[in-house]
Amino acid sequence: MSHSEETSPSDATVPLSSGADSEASRSSLTRVEAARMRGSTPPAAFAPTDASGERDFLAERLALFARIACLASSGxxxxxxVLNAVAERSARHAPLERFPVFHLVATVIFSSVWLLAGSHAFSNRGLRRLDAAGTIAAALAYNVMAWTMPLSWRSDQLVLLILSAVLLGRAALVPSEPRRTAWISTASVAPIPFVTFLIFRANPPGDLVPGAVVTQATLWATFIVVLATLIxxxxxxxxxxxxxxxxxxxYELLEKIGEGGMxxxxRAEHExxxxxxxxxxxxxxxAGEQSLRRFEREAQLTARLANPHTVSVYDFGRTPEGAFYYVMEYLDGIDLERLVRGEGPLPPGRVVHILRQVCEALAEAHGVGLVHRDIKPANIVLSEMGGISDFAKVLDFGLVKDVKGSDDLRLTREDVFAGTPQYLAPETIENGLSSDPRSDLYALGAVAYFLLTGSPVFDGRLVEVIQSHLQRSPEPPSARLGRRVPAKLERVVLDCLEKDPLRRPESAHALMDRLDACDDVEPWRPEEAQRWWRQRKTA
Known part of the structure; x- marks a missing residue:
């Protein structure tokens, strides 16, 4: 699911009059797509709270720190x-000075930490030990390296620079309590004053006072520890x-899987x-008053529905900061829009199987006086539930209309129609408040047409789509598809797409009966559904 909502003909709330009120209605009626797809991996910036998540997070960040340190040290x-090779002819060095052995040792240590942290072989405690041991061992190697370098390189300052980069980088990347960072940093820089003393004792310079240099090194080492701890x-x-x-x-929020105007x-998990x-x-x-009322109304009306083919609402409330939310079931599946875009037209038997389930959900909603008003492929999700494959769920009751209750006209206005243009009934376009259960059946007929042919009944620019719903007769699915569609099923779909609501099936139950009577459609067997879902999992 997209993290941002786009305004397009396929997903819009369109005003029938101009002016500021219409523009406000457009904004306030924009829907948020319900959670229906598996999301991406949570970004590393999020701090996990469960034990497994903490281990994975620590392993990821420790490997990142070690990789950066290894690559920088290698460079x-x-x-x-190269510099030693160039200077070899004009300078004489002991073997350890000519080849930077301890620099190589530090690089190998970081590469080992990188590989081990990414191997998933360590527990959380093991990773913490690897972090401390690797950092301190590499720091010790750098200290010995400074001792073996020529004094002309000012190795006492070079080791301070290297360790400041290592320890500050670790503090920024690796999850660690401040106290733990303090002792690891202290252990890493502790040899610096002694190494500095040994360097200047062996080669006392004429222009530097060894005591002052050692004191300066000690102060800088202390500053590194304090700064790393603060970070x-x-x-x-x-x-x-x-x-x-x-x-x-x-409820713990795990990742964002959708975002819209409201x-x-x-995706979340109950603690x-x-x-x-x-x-x-x-x-x-x-979070204006009208939006809050509409949001609350959506949660309450959806919670009234108990059909298994309607998304379930578990909870509703507000955060301590005052933000409203409601909790619904998470569907790990695929919506019909994505399914058809990826697979192409569906077999007629599968189309009938899906339509019957949606009819069950609509029959319950219509029975208690609710009209969905936004039936479309993206609001119908297929998943596996309770061992049943191709289990359909109807989502997003954000535009639902209560025809038996007392809907506030500010929530269901006359001067706008809400929904998706490709699936709007003519009467909804002409007058949003005239929508009734048969408007949902028109939309369901448009969904069936899309499933059978792989394309909407009418497509094009927004104005063209709206005019087509009002004036044009739909092309038969078989003509659009270029091959035969079971005649009885095609007749049912075209009857649902009649301009006059009185010529459509009179109810969702009646539509189910018509679908059951399509004996020229080869049924979609459970074995076929199970095989399709197995292939999807292994793809």
Whole structure:
């Protein structure tokens, strides 16, 4: 699912009059797509709260730190080898000075930490030990390296520069409590004063006072420890703040999977039950009184429905900061829009199988006086539930109309029609408040047409699509497809697409009966559905 909503003919709320009111209605009626697809891996900036997540996060960041340190150290090692080779003819060095052995040792240590952290062979405790041991061992190698270098290189300052880069980089990248960062950094820089003393004792320079140089090195080493600890403290508490921000009551937000004009949808998990859920959170910029009422109304009306083919709402509430949200079931599947775009036209038997399930959901909604008003392929998701393959769920009741209740006209206005143009009934275009259950059946007929042919009934620019719904007769699916479609099924689809609501099937139950009577359609067997889902998992 896209993280940002785009305004297009396929997904719009269109005003029938101009002016500021219409523009406000356009904004306020924009929907958020319900959670329906598996999201991407959470970004590393999010601080995980479960044990497995903490281990994976630590392994990822430790490997990143070691990789950067290894590559940087390798670059400087290569530079030293080249410089030594160039200067070899004019300078005489001991073997350890001529070849930077301890620089190589530090590089090998970082490469080992990189490989081991990415091997997934360590527990959380093992990774912490690897972090401390690798950092301190590499720092010790750099200290010995400074001792073996010529004094003309000012190796006492070079080792301070190297260790400041290593320790500050570790503090910024590796998850670590400030206290832990402090002792690792202290252990890493502790040899610096002694190494500096040994360097200047062996080769006392005439223009430098050894005591002053050692004192300066000690102060800089202390500064490195303090700065690394401060960085670690800031980042550690920022991660904690992010973790708290990602929790709504007993639900932990895992990743964002959708965003629109009115809200954001996250994949989440119940803290105790570990049940995957989707949480729809009202966007701060949409938190006006009217938007809050519409958001609350969507949650309440959806919660009234109990049919298994309607998405379930588990909870509704607001955060301590005042943001409203509601919790619904998370569907790990594929919506019909994506399915047809990826697979092409579906077999007629599968189309009938899907339509019957959607009819069941609509029959319950219509029975309690609710009209969905936004039936479209993207709002119907197929998944595997309870061992049943190709289980259809109807989503997104953000535009639902209560024909038996007392809908506030500010929430269901006369001067706009809400929905997706390719699936709008003519009466909805002419007058949004005239929508009734047969308007949903028109939209379902348009969905069936899309499933059978792989293309909408009418397509093109927004105005062209609207005029076609009002004036043009749809091309038969068999003519669009260029091959035979079962005649009875084609007749059912075209009857649903009649301009006059009275000529359509009178109810969702009647449409189910018509679908059951399509004996010229080869049934979609459970074995075929199971085989398709197995292939999808292994693809």
């Amino acid at each position: 400087f090692l290569l530079m030293r080898i 670690s403290n800031i980042i550690f508490h920022l991660r904690r703040s992010v973790a708290r921000a990602r929790r709504l009551g007993q 809200g954001i949808v996250y 105790m039950l570990r049940r995957p859920t989707a949480i729809k959170l009202l966007a701060p910029h949409a």
